[in-house]
Each structure stands twice: as C-alpha cells, then as structure tokens.
Amino acid sequence: MGFRLVQERRIVTALPGPTSASLAERRKAVVGAGVASTLPVYVADADGGVIVDVDGNSFIDLGSGIAVTTVGASNAAVVDAVRDQVEHFTHTCFMIAPYEGYIAVAEKLTDITPGDHEKRTVLFNSGAEAVENAVKIARHATGRDAVVVFDHAYHGRTNLTMALTAKSMPYKSGFGPFAPEVYRAPMSYPFREGLDYDGSSITGEQAAARAISAIEKQVGADSVAAILIEPIQGEGGFIVPAEGFLPGLAAWAKDNGVVFIADEVQAGFARTGAWFASEHEGIIPDLITMAKGIAGGMPLAAVTGRADLIDAVHPGGLGGTYGGNPVACAAALASIEQMETLDLNSRAREIETLVVSRLDAVAGQVGIIGEVRGRGAMLAIELVEAGGRQPNPDAARKIAAHALQQGVVVLTCGTYGNVIRLLPPLVITDELLLDALDILEDSIRTVAKDQ
Structure with a gap:
C-alpha cells in the first residue's frame, strides 16, 4: 500500500x-x-x-x-469513509433515529467473531463501556451477581471496571470505594509460575483447576454470573496463559451456566494473527468485548455474543447517546475491509x-x-x-x-x-x-x- x-x-x-x-x-x-x-x-x-x-x-x-x-x-480508505459520512450527517443517536452503518457493523462482527451461533451486537464508545455492559448483560441474563476476574487484569477506568482491574497504581489508587461482587482468581503466568509438587512446571490445565478451586470455594458456582478474562492480558504484561488454561475455564463456565466473557479490547482485530486471540485455542466466548483496533482510531466499541443473552435485556436497557456513532461506524467498516484486503x-x-x-x-x-x-x-x-x-x-x-x-x-x-x-x-x-x-x-x- x-x-x-x-x-x-x-x-x-x-x-x-x-x-x-x-x-x-x-x-x-x-x-x-x-x-x-x-x-x-x-x-x-x-x-x-x-x-x-x-x-x-x-x-x-x-x-x-x-x-x-x-x-x-x-489510512486513505478510512479517511475517505469518514469524509463521506461527515458530509451526510455526524450524529442522530441510534436510539432516536437509526441508520444503516450501525447494522452493517453488527453484521460484520457477526461474521468475524468466533462461532456460528446466532449473535447480537450492541455498540458503545470505549473498551471500558463495552466491558461494563457485558457484565450488565451477564448479570441480567443469569440473575446472578458475582463476576470473576484474574490477577494482572486490566479492564478500564470506570468505577466497575476499576474494580475489575488488578493493578492499583495508577488506575485505582484513591478512587474507591469500588463496585461490589467482584472476585479475583489466580492467572496462568507461565514465566512467573512456581513448580508443581513433582518439580514440573504448572500446566494450563493445572492452572485452570487452581483458579476453579478458588472460585468454587470463595464464591460458589451458583453465584457467578460471569468469568471475564483477557485471552492475552494487556496492561498486565502481555501475559499469554499456558495452553489449556482458557479451555479449562470455558468448559467449567459452560457446565455451570456461567457467562464466559473474552475481553478482546487490546488483542482483537488481527493483532495476534487471528481476528481474535480467543481463536488460538478454539475458544468460543459467550460474549466478546471489543474496541481499540475496531475503527482505525475513531472511538467505537462493541459487545457481540449469544443472542439469547443480549436479547434478554429489556428494550432501553442498553445504549448511550454516542454509541455506534455513524462516523465511527463508517471508519470501522473501512478498517475491517482493509484488514481483509491486506x-x-x-x-x-x-x-x-x-x-x-x-x-x-x-x-x-x-x-x-x-x-x-x-x-x-x-x-x-x-x-x-x-x-x-x-x-x-x-x-x-x-x-x-x-x-x-x-x-x-x-x-x-x-x-x-x-x-x-x-x-x-x-x-x-x-x-x-x-x-x-x-x-x-x-x-x-x-x-x-x-x-
């Protein structure tokens, strides 16, 4: 190019x-x-x-x-798409006067996210908004309150997403109290893992069993609405969990009616050599949160996932004034097209x-x-x-x-x-x-x- x-x-x-x-x-x-x-x-x-x-x-x-x-x-294609959209209209609010761009982005996300099940999408402005709304969806659909996150996690800077984030300084220090019913489980961090009793490194399956044991003992499976995890942790240090860790958690979630949310805000959109980092181990999340690379620098975020979960929320329960802004949607469609073409x-x-x-x-x-x-x-x-x-x-x-x-x-x-x-x-x-x-x-x- x-x-x-x-x-x-x-x-x-x-x-x-x-x-x-x-x-x-x-x-x-x-x-x-x-x-x-x-x-x-x-x-x-x-x-x-x-x-x-x-x-x-x-x-x-x-x-x-x-x-x-x-x-x-x-990128010239993104610039052209933005220019064309701006010349027509910059905003109407999709909740007031809808437009095709929002639908087209949702269609594209249905195509490229893992799994061939029926999906729905809701658009927002930032990764933190996407994560917060994914948690809202999971709680509403399951009728449960607890959310499990992991050591070294980063999920955003709103009150709820600060609670979900592991690192205090600079993200959380002095900003509490934080949202309740958030529980932290041990992450698979291969470089910094200890050794098993027989002197071997902890495997992904063992790390998953360790996390699941902590969840069951400290929270209880029946209380957990969602497991929220970055398939590759971002701010925490680009931590790639040991093979088998994510599938073990996803299987436990499915067996216990827990919503598995993959936070792909940093890892998504071709960044890891696949559309989404979840794909490297064949994970099909119930919900995926996206932002960052989605729209070539324009502010846009999304939650895409199982139709039965997202449609469980009553009309008006999700949205926002700028969510799915038409200019950002035009940029997203052009950006994804460039990712495909190139x-x-x-x-x-x-x-x-x-x-x-x-x-x-x-x-x-x-x-x-x-x-x-x-x-x-x-x-x-x-x-x-x-x-x-x-x-x-x-x-x-x-x-x-x-x-x-x-x-x-x-x-x-x-x-x-x-x-x-x-x-x-x-x-x-x-x-x-x-x-x-x-x-x-x-x-x-x-x-x-x-x-």
Missing part, C-alpha cells in the same frame, strides 16, 4: 523540540495533571508506521496508540516471526531479558535483574527512553512495570520495522551494560 508520509526515522531537534516545549507549557495551564502522556513531544501528523511531531521529528511507531491504529493512523492476520504472523527471532537472539546475550512472548504483533519483552527473575522496571523505563531519543516509540506495561510491549501498526514496512529493531536492540544492549 502507498503512504502519504515518508516512512522514515528522522530526528532533527533535541527532544522535546521548541514547539513541543511551548505546547507543554500551555498544557500545564489548562490540562488536568491526572492526564499523563508517555511522550514529551506533540504530534502534527501520522501515517503508516510513523508519527511526525510539531518540530519535524519523525518517529517509528511501535505502539499504535495502544493497539488502535492497526491499519495506520490516516490480509493483516497474515501480516501479524510475519511480524511475529521477524521480531521474535531477533529478540530471542538478543535475550541470549544480554542477561536482563527474562522472556520474549506474545502472539502476532502483540509482543513483549519482560526485563529482569541480571541473572535472575526479579522484575526490573528501571531497565524497561531506560530502554524506552533510550529508544525514543533515537526515534522509536515503544510502550511499557506490566504489573511490575518491567515489560516493553510492541504493538506496531500492521501496515508497517519491513524496512521500517527492521530499523526500529536495530534501535531497540541497541537500547537494550546499552542499558544492559549498566545493570
């Missing part, structure tokens, strides 16, 4: 440059301090795999706005092969990489103290900062703050990605020397 901007890394000023520094001063006077930004520079343009700041610096983007700009930040599921798998082989080689040489993991273009490097497994958040911060100074944007995450996550746009060129990996490798080696 063609790009509007030159796909190159180019640093022409100190960072931040003078115009970014000026904007930072203006920001201090008017923007709340609770809103933090990872980068010290301000964006003027973005396209394909690059972000250009107001001072003319061009950065290679390995973050995609946290897995949002999968098809690029100004075969971005295959591209994600190509990115995985290229990146993992490179990082595995570095890991064997520097002593501070505990694990390289992930699926597709949702990849992570867990940093540890040299010679051990103690989390090393200092190294993660320094690597990200060093890479930025050289013109590469990477994000950190993890319960311990020690994980570098890589989320490149799936339309990034090999040339640009290899350049970014050169910088990332140099950053890792530079920081490792001082550890």
Whole structure:
C-alpha cells in the first residue's frame, strides 16, 4: 500500500523540540495533571508506521496508540469513509433515529467473531463501556451477581471496571470505594509460575483447576454470573496463559451456566494473527468485548455474543447517546475491509516471526531479558535483574527512553512495570520495522551494560 508520509526515522531537534516545549507549557495551564502522556513531544501528523511531531521529528511507531491504529493512523480508505459520512450527517443517536452503518457493523462482527451461533451486537464508545455492559448483560441474563476476574487484569477506568482491574497504581489508587461482587482468581503466568509438587512446571490445565478451586470455594458456582478474562492480558504484561488454561475455564463456565466473557479490547482485530486471540485455542466466548483496533482510531466499541443473552435485556436497557456513532461506524467498516484486503492476520504472523527471532537472539546475550512472548504483533519483552527473575522496571523505563531519543516509540506495561510491549501498526514496512529493531536492540544492549 502507498503512504502519504515518508516512512522514515528522522530526528532533527533535541527532544522535546521548541514547539513541543511551548505546547507543554500551555498544557500545564489548562490540562488536568491526572492526564499523563508517555511522550514529551506533540504530534502534527501520522501515517503508516510513523508519527511526525510539531518540530519535524519523525518517529517509528511501535505502539499504535495502544493497539488502535492497526491499519495506520490516516489510512486513505478510512479517511475517505469518514469524509463521506461527515458530509451526510455526524450524529442522530441510534436510539432516536437509526441508520444503516450501525447494522452493517453488527453484521460484520457477526461474521468475524468466533462461532456460528446466532449473535447480537450492541455498540458503545470505549473498551471500558463495552466491558461494563457485558457484565450488565451477564448479570441480567443469569440473575446472578458475582463476576470473576484474574490477577494482572486490566479492564478500564470506570468505577466497575476499576474494580475489575488488578493493578492499583495508577488506575485505582484513591478512587474507591469500588463496585461490589467482584472476585479475583489466580492467572496462568507461565514465566512467573512456581513448580508443581513433582518439580514440573504448572500446566494450563493445572492452572485452570487452581483458579476453579478458588472460585468454587470463595464464591460458589451458583453465584457467578460471569468469568471475564483477557485471552492475552494487556496492561498486565502481555501475559499469554499456558495452553489449556482458557479451555479449562470455558468448559467449567459452560457446565455451570456461567457467562464466559473474552475481553478482546487490546488483542482483537488481527493483532495476534487471528481476528481474535480467543481463536488460538478454539475458544468460543459467550460474549466478546471489543474496541481499540475496531475503527482505525475513531472511538467505537462493541459487545457481540449469544443472542439469547443480549436479547434478554429489556428494550432501553442498553445504549448511550454516542454509541455506534455513524462516523465511527463508517471508519470501522473501512478498517475491517482493509484488514481483509491486506490480509493483516497474515501480516501479524510475519511480524511475529521477524521480531521474535531477533529478540530471542538478543535475550541470549544480554542477561536482563527474562522472556520474549506474545502472539502476532502483540509482543513483549519482560526485563529482569541480571541473572535472575526479579522484575526490573528501571531497565524497561531506560530502554524506552533510550529508544525514543533515537526515534522509536515503544510502550511499557506490566504489573511490575518491567515489560516493553510492541504493538506496531500492521501496515508497517519491513524496512521500517527492521530499523526500529536495530534501535531497540541497541537500547537494550546499552542499558544492559549498566545493570
């Protein structure tokens, strides 16, 4: 595909440059301090795999706005779809005066989500809204209250989704009290698992049995409305559970009338080399929550799932003023079409092969990489103290900062703050990605020397 901007890394000023520094001063006077930004520079343009700041610096983007700009930040097909829709109408509220775009998005989500059962879709604005409404649906349909979530989980910043989220700082600290009837079970985290009694690693099946035992003892199956889980945990550290963990939980949920909700907000839409991360182990969730990559950067989210569950909610019980905004729907249809046309599921798998082989080689040489993991273009490097497994958040911060100074944007995450996550746009060129990996490798080696 063609790009509007030159796909190159180019640093022409100190960072931040003078115009970014000026904007930072203006920001201090008017923007709340609770809103933090990872980068010290301000964006003027973005396209394909690059972000250009107001001072003319061009950065290679390995973050995609946290897995949002999968098809690029100004994909021409998405821009055209948005422009066409804006010229007709920007809003009527689907709950007042409905329109075809909402229906078309629902039809497309029926097609691409796992399972051939009868489905329904409801559209919202953000991942947190989708998660909160999935819980509402599960509680209403089952008549039960309890929701089970997992260690290291992240599900959003509303009151309920803060309760569902595991990490206190910065997401929950000082914002309580939180919504009740939320229970936390142990996650499968292969890199940080202990050993079984016979000295072997804990399998996915054993980890599932451990979680199920905790649920049955602490909550009781008859009280559980839903199990809510990220098939690959995002903010928690891009944790890929051991094989067998998710199927074990899904089977238990089905046997006990519990709604299995897959939070695919970060992992969905070709990010992992499949439309949804649930597909890697053949999971067919009862409900799927989606956002981020769905609409090329426009705010849109969805809950798609079993018709009997979603239709159990009375008319008027779901919705919102902006949910399924017509402009966002147009962007979503264009974005999904681009994912299909460009075969971005295959591209994600190509990115995985290229990146993992490179990082595995570095890991064997520097002593501070505990694990390289992930699926597709949702990849992570867990940093540890040299010679051990103690989390090393200092190294993660320094690597990200060093890479930025050289013109590469990477994000950190993890319960311990020690994980570098890589989320490149799936339309990034090999040339640009290899350049970014050169910088990332140099950053890792530079920081490792001082550890």
